[in-house]
Amino acid sequence: MTVPDRRDPTANHPLGDGPVAVLANPTAGRGRRGNLTPAVLERLAAAGRPVRLLAAESAGQAQAACHEAVAEGAAALVAVGGDGTVHLALQAVAGTPVGFGPVPVGTGNDFAVETGFPTDPLTAAGTVADALRAGRTRAVDLARLTGPDGVSRWYGAVLGAGFDAIVNERANRMWWPRGPRRYDLAILVELARLRPRSYRMLLDGVEHRFDGVLVAVGNCASYGGGMRICPDADPTDGLLDVVVAGAVGRGTLMRIKPRVYRGSHLDHPMVRGYRARTVELHAAEEIVGYADGERIGPLPVTVTAVPGAVRLLR
Template identity: 75%
Template sequence: MLAVTADDHPSAAPSPGGPVAVLANPTAGRGRHRGMLPHLLDRLATAGRPVRLLEARTAEEAEAACRAAVVEGVSALLAVGGDGTVHRALQAVAGTTVPFGPVPAGTGNDFAVDTGFPADPSAAVEVVVAALRDGRSHPVDLARMTGADGAVRWYGAVLAAGFDAIVNERANRMRWPRGPRRYDLAILVELARLRPRRYTLHVDGTAQETDAVLVAIGNCGSYGGGMRICPDADPTDGLLDVVVGGRFDRRTLMRVKPRIYRGTHVRHPLVRTYRARTVELAAEGITTYADGERSLRLPVTVTAVPAAVRLLR
């Protein structure tokens, strides 16, 4: 996890003659699109600008490479990968006028798809190429999260701060098994330990305490590869959508979970929804996950930032 203060975030403008920087994650989507990268770069070059592939061996190096590229004056930044790759790149372009293109090539591509890009990476690159040729970009909102220590993170899709975040944290601590089975085992362990947590929630300044199992704050509607946890979220309305699932027991949670893919879980009597510009969230022992990436510990303040990034479409 990387965290920066607001003052550390670069204020940068695109260089019209600069290269298009590309952050690519060859392991995204379990590597199924790895062989497509040369083709995607060739197609990108048809936009008539130099193409610069960023080098990084870790997620932290990827984020640092994106920040450096923006500061050095690239004309645009692309992220080829899933939501995690996009999340790293967003830390560099958020709050700047450097246009950004998410090319969905991961297991979860929620931000790209929810903001209007084709799910197919080749088709998404064609959209980016056309936007670069035409000098066109489209503003969308981002969420800015601030921790108790002043650390700042941006995210594009959804912040998870309930059961799903707890499962992710458990899975990340496990050394065995490898692959998706580790996540499945983490679910079973945390289901056995399931209990509502006490949250303090401020929605545009209105405070309440609540016992909950699921808590999500969405700029977009989906997380986890198409789960419509915040189904009515709109990344152009300047607002955050908050979904709180209350005192679910194990059986009820397992019945409700499949409904999240359709977004119909919000009709359950234990689910409450809110819409706000700013949300303050506190609870003991919770590490949040933003765009599927490990992020800040609670308490956090999340603010909707209108037109915080310009997308190449």
């Protein structure tokens, strides 16, 4: 396999003259950090550019507001929240010259962490402000996902299309209990129902057929708040990392899962890793994929690595 040329991640690309648009999710991290938005706005304003807080009361409104801000000439977009907030913002800035800065305040901040931003929100806001002041950006890759309807979306971290996605789908259908216990209960329910699914996967056109319980396609290494499911993924190499867990039972899966946080699960004989520019993934029965923790829709999907698709303010 020929590895694509890397773009220089330290290249200093000039930003436009427009304002800084800020998308803030006040419920990110279940509100445990309090409302940091005023302090973040203050840090960003120190860069000497006008700062505009986008108004939105739903995910749909947030995504529309981001697109509108970019269309109206924003030089940069800053997402204050977790991976879900980042996911919404990426739809507007991907493939554009607009600078992007994630300020991590969510329960899962995998894209921000994996692309080198500080975990402390105000420190991250300061990093973004320094980059704005210097007009500095760093190009990193994104994954472009296209569903069976032909509609494409971008994601920054990982697409899950196996057990973890099935758990997410179960948890989203449950109305009780509230909070993290709902997810814990969904895990127990789906563990009891665990069985391998049949997949057909094309990696740069080469077909692989297998039965498995877990499939992940990563632009970055981690998802779910630090689970290093694709531990060798590099968002500057122009490639996607694919990790597959084969037809294992409940006991084996539960022994593998803790190793994901260390990224040592690839040593297990039932886990395999691959790399490709383009991944086409089919399942013999309906499985709904989740990317950056957000519901994408049912397989099949085609995922393509797009080098340098977003310009990070670092």
